[in-house]
Amino acid sequence: xxxxxxxxxxxxxVAEVIAxxxxxxxxxxxxxxxxxxxxxxxxxxVALAVGGETSGTLLRRSFSxxxxxPSGTYGGTVEIVVxxxxxxxxxxxxxxxxxxxxxxxxLGKAFPLPTSPVAxxxxxxxxxxxxxxxxASELRERGCHVEMVLGAASEDRLFGVxxxxxxxxxxxxxxxxxxxxxxxxxxDPLPEIIDRTGAGVVYGCGPMGMLExxxxxxxxxxxxxxxxxxxxxxxxxxxxxTCVMPxxxxxxxxxxxxxxxxxxxxxxxxxxxxxxxxxxxRVPDDAVGAPKVGGH
Numbered sequence: 001x002x003x004x005x006x007x008x009x010x011x012x013x014v015a016e017v018i019a020x021x022x023x024x025x026x027x028x029x030x031x032x033x034x035x036x037x038x039x040x041x042x043x044x045x046v047a048l049a050v051g052g053e054t055s056g057t058l059l060r061r062s063f064s065x066x067x068x069x070p071s072g073t074y075g076g077t078v079e080i081v082v083x084x085x086x087x088x089x090x091x092x093x094x095x096x097x098x099x100x101x102x103x104x105x106x107l108g109k110a111f112p113l114p115t116s117p118v119a120x121x122x123x124x125x126x127x128x129x130x131x132x133x134x135x136a137s138e139l140r141e142r143g144c145h146v147e148m149v150l151g152a153a154s155e156d157r158l159f160g161v162x163x164x165x166x167x168x169x170x171x172x173x174x175x176x177x178x179x180x181x182x183x184x185x186x187x188d189p190l191p192e193i194i195d196r197t198g199a200g201v202v203y204g205c206g207p208m209g210m211l212e213x214x215x216x217x218x219x220x221x222x223x224x225x226x227x228x229x230x231x232x233x234x235x236x237x238x239x240x241x242t243c244v245m246p247x248x249x250x251x252x253x254x255x256x257x258x259x260x261x262x263x264x265x266x267x268x269x270x271x272x273x274x275x276x277x278x279x280x281x282r283v284p285d286d287a288v289g290a291p292k293v294g295g296h
Contacts, residue, residue, distance in 0.1 A: 125206025
């Protein structure tokens with residue numbers, strides 16, 4: 001993609017916060033960003049500057065787009081869900097109505113949508129479920145049967161259960177500690193749901209271990225997995241190379257690709273899950289350009 005084409009598909013805006021509310025363990029923000037809202041598709045993300053013009057925090061923070069509204073009272077809006085775990089995300093979560101945040105987006109590849117109606121299962125872990133609700137709406141508009149599986153460590157870490165029950169044909173909830181829904185992981189009820197619905201596609205967003213498990217279940221039950229990965233993205237635009245991960249190409253060869261540009265959505269069966277350890281990816285020995293014993 002040329003630099004000119006990339007610029008035409010990405011906007012940078014100083015967005016006003018028009019709403020913010022606590023949802024369980026997370027903060028839900030609505031930003032006025034009409035340029036981003038007009039261009040965005042489900043599965044893409046935005047990168048937010050941290051700390052204002054005089055901040056020493058150089059790196060942006062990336063968030064999946066929860067929803068957009070291309071038009072409205074305030075103009076086009078973008079909604080994000082923030083888990084405040086560090087200095088940068090806490091600053092963003094603390095923004096009040098009428099505060100402004102510099103936003104770049106939409107970034108990355110969107111979820112591919114089926115060309116004809118097919119049953120789909122959407123699986124989200126924690127606030128990783130945020131982009132799945134917009135996706136569910138798009139799938140329902142295409143005549144797809146949509147079921148959702150929402151999981152988290154505990155009830156307060158779930159996101160969107162009530163909304164899912166309003167917008168999907170079926171909802172299953174799991175928690176590691178059994179505080180809500182079924183005790184266990186999101187992969188536990190997945191085989192039954194795929195078989196019962198005849199699902200052809202499983203969409204997922206959440207921790208890498210979760211995405212690996214739902215990919216393996218989908219493969220075993222004849223469905224294709226499309227997963228939005230949660231790699232650390234320091235720049236979000238493909239420059240810094242901190243989010244590279246091993247993916248198998250159409251030629252069968254493994255390459256280290258940037259999840260912020262070539263992803264964040266990948267076919268699950270193309271990701272080299274064997275190269276991940278503790279959530280971090282190593283360079284497989286057979287990857288293109290991998291170091292060889294004794295040097296190049």
